[in-house]
Amino acid sequence: MPQLNVSKITTISHHIDAEQALHPKATGDFTGLMNDLTLAIRIIARDVRRAGLNDILGLTKSTNVHGEQVRKLDLYANDVLKATLSKGGHLCALASEEDDEMVLIDVANKKKAKYVIVFDPLDGSSNIDVNVTIGTIFSLYKRIDAQTDECPTEADIIQPGYKQAAAGYALYGSSTIFAYTTGHGVHLFTFDPTIGEFMLTKENVRIPQKAPYYSCNEGYYNRWDEGFKQYVDYLKMPDEDSGRPYTSRYIGSAVADIHRTLLKGGIYMYPADTKSPNGKLRIVYEANPLAMIIEQAGGRASDGKNRILEIKPEKIHQRTPLILGSKEDVFECEMFMRGEHPSQKK
Numbered sequence: 280m281p282q283l284n285v286s287k288i289t290t291i292s293h294h295i296d297a298e299q300a301l302h303p304k305a306t307g308d309f310t311g312l313m314n315d316l317t318l319a320i321r322i323i324a325r326d327v328r329r330a331g332l333n334d335i336l337g338l339t340k341s342t343n344v345h346g347e348q349v350r351k352l353d354l355y356a357n358d359v360l361k362a363t364l365s366k367g368g369h370l371c372a373l374a375s376e377e378d379d380e381m382v383l384i385d386v387a388n389k390k391k392a393k394y395v396i397v398f399d400p401l402d403g404s405s406n407i408d409v410n411v412t413i414g415t416i417f418s419l420y421k422r423i424d425a426q427t428d429e430c431p432t433e434a435d436i437i438q439p440g441y442k443q444a445a446a447g448y449a450l451y452g453s454s455t456i457f458a459y460t461t462g463h464g465v466h467l468f469t470f471d472p473t474i475g476e477f478m479l480t481k482e483n484v485r486i487p488q489k490a491p492y493y494s495c496n497e498g499y500y501n502r503w504d505e506g507f508k509q510y511v512d513y514l515k516m517p518d519e520d521s522g523r524p525y526t527s528r529y530i531g532s533a534v535a536d537i538h539r540t541l542l543k544g545g546i547y548m549y550p551a552d553t554k555s556p557n558g559k560l561r562i563v564y565e566a567n568p569l570a571m572i573i574e575q576a577g578g579r580a581s582d583g584k585n586r587i588l589e590i591k592p593e594k595i596h597q598r599t600p601l602i603l604g605s606k607e608d609v610f611e612c613e614m615f616m617r618g619e620h621p622s623q624k625k
């Protein structure tokens with residue numbers, strides 16, 4: 280049995296309590312909310328890991344607001360999150376990729392609740408049927424007006440990403456990982472099923488400033504604009520000084536591709552293309568939380584021009600192009616997209 284270094288026993292509850300202490304006006308709501316969230320994640324992880332044994336694979340008969348067929352596991356994860364998060368009394372509203380509209384949480388008794396949460400309950404769920412890593416992505420915001428007795432509105436949900444109180448994801452891979460930030464660095468936890476706890480495995484994660492990995496769906500090459508095509512072509516051209524050719528890695532679950540990028544560096548790209556003129560990923564519950572994680576680790580996240588966290592969403596399910604990862608790699612990609620890279624000068 281491997282020897283556990285007892286000085287290193289930090290559960291996620293210990294860590295969240297310590298994070299809460301960094302926010303002087305904290306009232307314990309945040310801690311309670313995060314404990315409700317990690318409970319939901321433990322339940323989802325249990326059932327994701329038994330997919331195939333339980334009747335949870337395959338499609339439902341419904342399609343979501345995006346016209347995508349909803350998978351049983353998407354709906355299940357969504358229901359678990361909404362049920363668990365609604366009980367704690369810390370939230371006044373939520374929004375999910377799986378729900379057309381925002382959901383008010385029993386406002387009569389909890390209208391004083393000051394947080395809202397947005398999430399993608401199961402990102403990459405098309406991969407579940409082939410046992411590939413998927414995940415849950417979330418963002419927490421304080422209500423715009425924490426004093427009001429009024430019902431929360433959509434304005435509380437579509438705040439710009441720099442207003443996030445916390446953001447992160449769970450990854451259902453070879454182990455169950457939980458990553459989060461409250462603006463004081465990125466911290467990783469691994470679930471230990473033998474004790475039912477998320478244990479701290481890495482604090483203050485830092486992304487390399489540059490690394491030879493790129494992640495995008497090259498099947499769409501002919502849909503991309505010229506500058507982006509030239510960037511990906513450039514990454515594949517051999518050049519020892521700049522570490523090219525880069526290695527291609529694409530799982531097809533953004534949360535998994537971006538977790539690898541966080542740890543190894545490089546660049547993840549889902550740009551606009553002729554089929555998805557605004558990109559595919561949703562800004563509120565995918566791009567913003569993932570961008571906060573990458574920025575807190577020292578990286579950069581943009582739509583190819585603008586910092587993701589400064590974009591003001593107009594609607595809950597708004598899409599955005601997403602280019603994120605190592606700062607130097609993202610800056611170089613943006614230069615190509617402006618047509619200003621030296622290698623583009625004829």
Ligand code: P6P
Pocket residue numbers: 402403404405496531532533534536549559560
């Ligand atoms: P494509 C999964 O459906 C998702 O939203 C992201 O997790 C993933 O990166 C992307 O779509 C994959 O999209 O068009 O490459 O299959």
